[in-house]
Amino acid sequence: MTIQELGRMTMSMFKPVSDMTVSEWADKYRRLAGSGSSEQGKWHTDRAPYQREIMDSFSQRGVHDVTCMMAAQTGKTVMFSNMLGYVICVRPGPCLLVMPAEDDVDNYSKERLAPDIEATPALRERVFSGNESTIRMKRFPGGFISMTGAISPGGLKSRPIRNLFMDEVDGYPASAGVEGDPVLLAKKRTQTFGSTAKRMCMSTPTLKTTSRIYREFLHGTQEEWEITCKHCGEHSPILFEDIRFEKIETIVSEGQTEYDVTSAKWRCPKCGGMMEEWEVKRAPAKWVAHNPDALKRGHRSFHINAFASPWADWKAECKKFLDAKDDPEMLKTFYNLELGLPFERKETSAIPDQLFLRREHYNAEVPNGVLVITIGIDTQDNRLEYEVKGWGRDEESWGIQYGVIPGRADEESTWEMVDELLDRDWRMENGKTMRAAVTFMDAGGHFFDAVVEHCNQRRTKRIYPIRGDNKDSGPLVHHTKSTKKGLNLFILNVFVGKRAVLYNAGITTPGKRYMHFPDDEEKGYDENYFRGLISEQVRPVKKRGAYVEEWTKIYERNEPLDINNYARCAFKGFKIDLNAFERRLYGETKVIPADTSGRPQKPKGLISGGVKI
Numbered sequence: 001m002t003i004q005e006l007g008r009m010t011m012s013m014f015k016p017v018s019d020m021t022v023s024e025w026a027d028k029y030r031r032l033a034g035s036g037s038s039e040q041g042k043w044h045t046d047r048a049p050y051q052r053e054i055m056d057s058f059s060q061r062g063v064h065d066v067t068c069m070m071a072a073q074t075g076k077t078v079m080f081s082n083m084l085g086y087v088i089c090v091r092p093g094p095c096l097l098v099m100p101a102e103d104d105v106d107n108y109s110k111e112r113l114a115p116d117i118e119a120t121p122a123l124r125e126r127v128f129s130g131n132e133s134t135i136r137m138k139r140f141p142g143g144f145i146s147m148t149g150a151i152s153p154g155g156l157k158s159r160p161i162r163n164l165f166m167d168e169v170d171g172y173p174a175s176a177g178v179e180g181d182p183v184l185l186a187k188k189r190t191q192t193f194g195s196t197a198k199r200m201c202m203s204t205p206t207l208k209t210t211s212r213i214y215r216e217f218l219h220g221t222q223e224e225w226e227i228t229c230k231h232c233g234e235h236s237p238i239l240f241e242d243i244r245f246e247k248i249e250t251i252v253s254e255g256q257t258e259y260d261v262t263s264a265k266w267r268c269p270k271c272g273g274m275m276e277e278w279e280v281k282r283a284p285a286k287w288v289a290h291n292p293d294a295l296k297r298g299h300r301s302f303h304i305n306a307f308a309s310p311w312a313d314w315k316a317e318c319k320k321f322l323d324a325k326d327d328p329e330m331l332k333t334f335y336n337l338e339l340g341l342p343f344e345r346k347e348t349s350a351i352p353d354q355l356f357l358r359r360e361h362y363n364a365e366v367p368n369g370v371l372v373i374t375i376g377i378d379t380q381d382n383r384l385e386y387e388v389k390g391w392g393r394d395e396e397s398w399g400i401q402y403g404v405i406p407g408r409a410d411e412e413s414t415w416e417m418v419d420e421l422l423d424r425d426w427r428m429e430n431g432k433t434m435r436a437a438v439t440f441m442d443a444g445g446h447f448f449d450a451v452v453e454h455c456n457q458r459r460t461k462r463i464y465p466i467r468g469d470n471k472d473s474g475p476l477v478h479h480t481k482s483t484k485k486g487l488n489l490f491i492l493n494v495f496v497g498k499r500a501v502l503y504n505a506g507i508t509t510p511g512k513r514y515m516h517f518p519d520d521e522e523k524g525y526d527e528n529y530f531r532g533l534i535s536e537q538v539r540p541v542k543k544r545g546a547y548v549e550e551w552t553k554i555y556e557r558n559e560p561l562d563i564n565n566y567a568r569c570a571f572k573g574f575k576i577d578l579n580a581f582e583r584r585l586y587g588e589t590k591v592i593p594a595d596t597s598g599r600p601q602k603p604k605g606l607i608s609g610g611v612k613i
Contacts, residue, residue, distance in 0.1 A: 021060075022059045022082055023082075025086045026082040031116075031120045050287070054066070065300070066299075068202040068301070069204075071305045071306040073309050074304050074309045075311070088143070098147075099148075101150070104167075109135045110135060135147075150169075153177040156176055156189070159189070160193065164187065164189065169202075169213055180546075181546040187199060205335075205343075207344075220300055220302075224288055225237065235288060236270055238280065243267075244265050263315070281310060305338065320338055346503075352533070360519055370391065370398050372578065373426060374567045375436045376440055379451060380559075387402045387564060388400040391571045396512065398517075402529055409454075422463060430586070432585060443465035443467055444467055444468065451465050465489050467491055468491075476569060477493070478490070492569050499538075500565075530560075534554075
């Protein structure tokens with residue numbers, strides 16, 4: 001510490017506490033570096049007026065907890081930085097900033113916080129330099145900011161802190177090591193400061209059953225940003241169900257639909273009056289509490305979606321919905337990131353007995369509609385179980401064969417039968433035959449080395465070893481290398497994949513994502529198969545203080561569910577040109593080719609009833 005820094009620290013100890021709010025401090029002193037945002041220069045809270053009350057609640061007397069359940073592109077990170085700057089300059093004390101992972105902490109500190117400190121003179125002259133401050137520790141007169149990942153119990157259990165900042169709490173692990181819920185651990189560190197402690201919690205939500213930020217939001221004042229209608233003068237929140245938009249649909253390659261949203265307006269739910277996007281964003285607005293009694297407990301909570309943000313475009317937001325509406329995982333992302341709402345999954349309504357009864361007659365091994373075949377293989381100690389699946393457009397699928405190959409995965413005789421399966425020609429109604437385009441084989445269990453080595457010896461037959469990764473989000477399939485010999489290996493997001501299979505099994509109308517099954521008993525689709533297909537369900541459980549989703553078996557043999565997932569991942573994990581397969585099989589393509597003239601196809605009119613999700 002230099003003489004100058006020691007002098008500044010000594011003088012600050014005798015400086016009276018200012019009554020300045022966070023937004024007042026930011027408007028007067030804050031400078032945006034531009035390195036982590038699209039804007040730079042002097043900060044203006046009026047750029048996004050909803051931010052004022054959120055930030056000022058942190059400096060509000062009698063408020064100890066502030067919760068923000070927010071969409072992306074609403075300025076969450078920059079508000080965090082403003083509140084940290086306020087603490088450094090106005091309300092110094094020990095602070096803790098918690099992010100989901102250590103990498104998140106390092107990235108924020110280096111790419112956002114450090115440039116902001118350098119760009120803002122009021123911060124630059126207070127934050128100590130040299131050995132006094134590091135990437136994860138910033139010291140200033142009267143306090144410090146310690147930064148840690150939620151996975152680290154040591155970082156959450158050390159010294160007492162007065163100001164707690166928790167970012168993206170829905171991304172925290174269920175437990176910090178074996179110590180329990182990281183949110184509860186962090187909050188305990190503020191107990192020493194009693195009524196002077198401040199706890200700020202911000203996050204986009206995830207699932208309704210497990211979302212931390214949603215539960216915190218319900219405990220608070222539940223405030224919504226409501227605008228004034230220019231027609232009736234009443235206040236209403238900007239809900240997606242009140243957005244009216246016009247769109248143009250274009251059928252592009254592989255039968256996929258491309259959407260172009262040409263206009264989007266807001267319809268007042270009180271009077272039905274319509275307002276343009278720019279009118280809504282400039283209209284007088286205020287926060288309205290729907291649980292005001294929580295203020296007596298010192299807890300304010302806010303919810304904001306992307307439609308209130310000056311950085312979000314309504315037409316782009318509506319297009320995101322159209323692109324996501326038919327895919328549960330994409331729809332979850334839209335709910336979380338654009339609407340700032342937790343997603344409530346609709347579990348499958350499929351019943352094994354009903355699936356068994358709806359089996360149908362195929363006129364050939366491969367029925368019409370199938371354009372490509374994939375195989376999923378599950379590895380057991382004494383056998384392999386497999387399913388051959390046919391796939392058409394819009395993920396419509398046909399079960400072709402379910403069977404068992406006896407033997408261990410490290411025996412040559414077993415792989416001879418695998419070769420027979422991979423080389424088999426499956427007969428179509430028109431007399432042509434098909435072979436499997438891709439096969440995914442489970443490399444988990446006791447035979448990892450054998451499966452990986454044998455699959456890579458057969459890479460010309462497009463059989464690939466896989467392992468599961470039990471996460472609730474992220475890519476369905478990603479390619480990597482095994483730890484030995486640099487061989488190919490694919491990682492599957494098992495939870496996401498199994499959810500999709502169960503969702504598809506609940507669809508009752510042939511067409512998009514519908515699952516067909518043959519009634520030929522020799523094909524392996526008996527009652528036990530369908531019990532195994534619907535053999536698991538997801539339930540929220542509380543572990544070490546936090547809610548998590550846990551897969552539980554309702555039928556002991558779950559191989560059909562796993563194998564169906566493998567076969568689907570083999571289909572979804574590669575860019576398969578269905579048009580090319582169809583031309584090869586039928587000599588023509590039934591989809592409307594992409595319009596290269598630039599003129600849109602299939603114009604659609606106004607969605608008069610809006611979009612209800």
